[in-house]
Amino acid sequence: MILDTTAPAEELQDKLSALEQLLLAYGRVAIGFSGGVDSSFLAAVCARVMPTNTLLVHLTTPLIGTPEQASFEQSVDGQANEGPHFKLPVLNLSVDQLQLPQVACNDANRCYHCKHAGFTAIVNHAKSLGFPTVIDGSNASDRGDYRPGMRAAEELGVRSPLMEVGFTKDEERELLRAWGYPVWNLPAGACLATRVPTGEELTREKVDLIRACEDYLHDLDLAQVRARLIGGCMHIEAAPADVAKIAALGGNAVDAEGKTPLPAVIESALRELGCDHISPEVTPYIPACFTSPYRTRSPLAHICSTWTALTDLSIRDRFVLAGFILGKYREAVAPLAPIKLRETIEGQFGCIYFFR
Numbered sequence: 620m621i622l623d624t625t626a627p628a629e630e631l632q633d634k635l636s637a638l639e640q641l642l643l644a645y646g647r648v649a650i651g652f653s654g655g656v657d658s659s660f661l662a663a664v665c666a667r668v669m670p671t672n673t674l675l676v677h678l679t680t681p682l683i684g685t686p687e688q689a690s691f692e693q694s695v696d697g698q699a700n701e702g703p704h705f706k707l708p709v710l711n712l713s714v715d716q717l718q719l720p721q722v723a724c725n726d727a728n729r730c731y732h733c734k735h736a737g738f739t740a741i742v743n744h745a746k747s748l749g750f751p752t753v754i755d756g757s758n759a760s761d762r763g764d765y766r767p768g769m770r771a772a773e774e775l776g777v778r779s780p781l782m783e784v785g786f787t788k789d790e791e792r793e794l795l796r797a798w799g800y801p802v803w804n805l806p807a808g809a810c811l812a813t814r815v816p817t818g819e820e821l822t823r824e825k826v827d828l829i830r831a832c833e834d835y836l837h838d839l840d841l842a843q844v845r846a847r848l849i850g851g852c853m854h855i856e857a858a859p860a861d862v863a864k865i866a867a868l869g870g871n872a873v874d875a876e877g878k879t880p881l882p883a884v885i886e887s888a889l890r891e892l893g894c895d896h897i898s899p900e901v902t903p904y905i906p907a908c909f910t911s912p913y914r915t916r917s918p919l920a921h922i923c924s925t926w927t928a929l930t931d932l933s934i935r936d937r938f939v940l941a942g943f944i945l946g947k948y949r950e951a952v953a954p955l956a957p958i959k960l961r962e963t964i965e966g967q968f969g970c971i972y973f974f975r
Contacts, residue, residue, distance in 0.1 A: 650673065666706060674709075684810075687805075722812075886899075
């Protein structure tokens, strides 16, 4: 992995010092600890400067991915197989957000309701144990993204020190690597609910199937994959390097759009896991990239599904959110399909403002 967006060493050290001072100023803190890069970085810093005043609070939920859960289990005290681990007290809570109707319905506010339930549990338990300040791993790389879960955290008084100081994920990875933590190169994960399109109901059966498919793909030594269940059809996405591995497995090539046919051996395995309908091609997954030509079909689906799901928002607020989404995708889609896309957007939203 090439870390090319980190600050110079002196500036990074200044950031680290600022972060340490901010954390010390909080007093006793509880970290919402998923086992991913961000919360692991916070845990590593707290373990260095305030180990007796830090509590790790982990949520075991049906929506956490297997790699993140495994990272949590390997990094807490007494369970690491390699490298250092966090010698910090751990509280493991079980929360099943799928039992909440406002999460299971999977509308555009699903992330908000899910995060609100999770952080409510963390905040209540932390305060009862004498840790009045709860912190999360939101960082400067998240700033500007549409993340309803961050609103839930803010409402509950959760602090985001990495964002306050200005740490990016690449800077976190650089320091974790220097300190010897294996989690430094853990691929970015996401809640398994993100594999089902907005507006389609979330069920335990869907989530279990998605997890089983991704676990199988990880067992093939694929680092970053997404098994997306869209309208009952399983679509496989993978990082470009993993698409190349899949292509080699099937004796195929990767085309100019970064796609490759799904090998018969993988299709057969997915069917055995319970997939009735499977997309015949593997498409590239590129994290945080909204300008890639590989994403040309996503904006319209994203916008339209979001629009129809936002029944509890005013028309004005829907336009604001749709404008945000279009702003993210504008460079990718405007040159490629301006007439068709504009006509469709005009039909959906009754305006042409977004592409002027």
